[in-house]
Amino acid sequence: xxxxxxxxxxxxxxxxxxxxxxxxxxxxxxxxxxxxxxxxxxxxxxxxxxxxxxxxxxxxxxxxxxxxxxxxxxxxxxxxxxxxxxxxxxxxxxxxxxxxxxxxxxxxxxxxxxxxxxxxxxxxxxxxxxxxxxxxxxxxxxxxxxx
Amino acid sequence: xxxxxxxxxxxxxxxxxxxxxxxxxxxxxxxxxxxxxxxxxxxxxxxxxxxxxxxxxxxxxxxxxxxxxxxxxxxxxxxxxxxxxxxxxxxxxxxxxxxxx
Ligand SMILES: Nc1ncnc2c1ncn2[C@@H]1O[C@H](COP(=O)(O)OP(=O)(O)O)[C@@H](O)[C@H]1O
Ligand SMILES: [Mg+2]
Numbered sequence: 107x108x109x110x111x112x113x114x115x116x117x118x119x120x121x122x123x124x125x126x127x128x129x130x131x132x133x134x135x136x137x138x139x140x141x142x143x144x145x146x147x148x149x150x151x152x153x154x155x156x157x158x159x160x161x162x163x164x165x166x167x168x169x170x171x172x173x174x175x176x177x178x179x180x181x182x183x184x185x186x187x188x189x190x191x192x193x194x195x196x197x198x199x200x201x202x203x204x205x206x207x208x209x210x211x212x213x214x215x216x217x218x219x220x221x222x223x224x225x226x227x228x229x230x231x232x233x234x235x236x237x238x239x240x241x242x243x244x245x246x247x248x249x250x251x252x253x
Numbered sequence: 254x255x256x257x258x259x260x261x262x263x264x265x266x267x268x269x270x271x272x273x274x275x276x277x278x279x280x281x282x283x284x285x286x287x288x289x290x291x292x293x294x295x296x297x298x299x300x301x302x303x304x305x306x307x308x309x310x311x312x313x314x315x316x317x318x319x320x321x322x323x324x325x326x327x328x329x330x331x332x333x334x335x336x337x338x339x340x341x342x343x344x345x346x347x348x349x350x351x352x353x354x
Pocket of ligand 2: 154157158215216217309
């Protein structure tokens with residue numbers, strides 16, 4: 107699908123960048139005139155995907171995380187989070203609620219939350235090569251809103 | 254990441270504030286654990302009114318508090334949950350395990 111607007115942000119897998127990624131996604135989405143609830147959905151979903159890249163993709167080193175934000179036809183926001191980390195051996199299992207390979211500090215609910223806050227979620231991964239998570243959400247056009 | 258403890262005769266209320274993500278969760282878990290261990294409440298209320306953002310890392314924080322309270326033989330409830338945090342907890346079905354008010 108053709109992008110009407112697009113931006114790419116590359117940052118290192120430091121946990122301080124979780125808040126940075128949320129702010130970037132919210133700012134980019136502002137052109138869609140989202141409601142506060144929609145902004146909260148966007149921030150929550152991107153936070154989960156970026157946290158996974160930071161926690162799971164690079165368990166014992168710093169790596170590169172790429173966040174690509176696109177505005178698609180039909181008032182859709184696409185957020186893609188890409189890492190070049192360890193990859194996911196079994197994507198279906200990883201997406202199962204409560205499944206985690208993490209410590210006590212994880213809940214295993216990240217993918218479940220991304221799914222419920224976005225309209226669509228696609229996960230591609232290759233062990234040893236990395237993971238790409240792509241999410242889409244349609245932002246309702248609001249009556250009277252000039253675009 | 255600030256937490257505020259207030260004691261009542263029948264228990265304690267701990268207010269969590271700020272953004273609860275993976276970046277801040279570890280420090281918050283440690284603070285919360287210390288606060289519970291030093292007040293030893295029979296009934297613990299976690300007040301989330303000051304939480305401006307929470308993702309699934311916050312679920313782990315609440316689950317840790319629940320386990321600690323269970324070990325003490327006490328109870329946990331979570332109150333004043335802002336809408337964004339509420340939707341995260343609902344999506345994860347946390348209400349089946351923890352009393353959310
Ligand atoms: N970017 C990633 N790289 C490697 N593994 C990942 C990645 N994202 C998710 N995973 C795997 O999928 C599991 C489930 O992820 P998630 O639902 O977010 O739960 P949690 O992060 O709490 O473990 C993780 O425990 C991990 O094994
Ligand atoms: Mg996760």
